[in-house]
Amino acid sequence: DTGVSQNPRHKITKRGQNVTFRCDPISEHNRLYWYRQTLGQGPEFLTYFQNEAQLEKSRLLSDRFSAERPKGSFSTLEIQRTEQGDSAMYLCASSPVGQEKRTYEQYFGPGTRLTVT
Amino acid sequence: AQSVTQLGSHVSVSEGALVLLRCNYSSSVPPYLFWYVQYPNQGLQLLLKYTTGATLVKGINGFEAEFKKSETSFHLTKPSAHMSDAAEYFCAFRGSSASKIIFGSGTRLSIRP
Numbered sequence: 570d571t572g573v574s575q576n577p578r579h580k581i582t583k584r585g586q587n588v589t590f591r592c593d594p595i596s597e598h599n600r601l602y603w604y605r606q607t608l609g610q611g612p613e614f615l616t617y618f619q620n621e622a623q624l625e626k627s628r629l630l631s632d633r634f635s636a637e638r639p640k641g642s643f644s645t646l647e648i649q650r651t652e653q654g655d656s657a658m659y660l661c662a663s664s665p666v667g668q669e670k671r672t673y674e675q676y677f678g679p680g681t682r683l684t685v686t
Numbered sequence: 687a688q689s690v691t692q693l694g695s696h697v698s699v700s701e702g703a704l705v706l707l708r709c710n711y712s713s714s715v716p717p718y719l720f721w722y723v724q725y726p727n728q729g730l731q732l733l734l735k736y737t738t739g740a741t742l743v744k745g746i747n748g749f750e751a752e753f754k755k756s757e758t759s760f761h762l763t764k765p766s767a768h769m770s771d772a773a774e775y776f777c778a779f780r781g782s783s784a785s786k787i788i789f790g791s792g793t794r795l796s797i798r799p
Contacts, residue, residue, distance in 0.1 A: 600785070602785075602786070602787075609695075609791070609792070610791055611690075611776050611778075611789030611790050611792050612730070612787075612789050613789070614786035614787065614788070617785055617786065624785070625785065625786065627786075660729060662730075674720075674732055674735060675787060676732075677722075677729040677730040678729050679729045680728075680729050
């Protein structure tokens, strides 16, 4: 169990550029979540997948944001035409779904810190 | 609406003193409650969780929390603070039928030598 990994760990971009982040969940976990955390705040839910299906999206996820999980394994989060307000830590988490009812916990990755200049 | 409120954005205690971080929630459905810890530039690590059953929950690093339904609270405690406990702590809530977690705004814990 290597944990949830995210790449890159840091990204600095200029306003108006597109950025893409990757999340690799724990291998047997079929649920994957994206959260955004701004300075001094708790994480806020953006979206989640069960396998390749995107089951819920927050109203925070504007049309400039898109998330995919094409093969039900890793996921990508893309932000188009970045704005300074997009500067935040983007956290990925995963959890299992199964008979053991171990669905309560979400295991978080280290995050990708985005700075938009 | 479901929400989590953490009382006190910053708590400072002396090493060896009691740690008490307060959390209240608002929900119309049975809650699952969590405490996470976040060290600088790192992700969140689960300290402990309440789902069903025993209301006093023990976690890692000597932390524990008690679910009090009548007070809609889930306060985090540790009898004796250690310097390594300095971090940001988040209380979080999840409805029993929901998937997303709702986080409080966090409490930064500082430990004085």
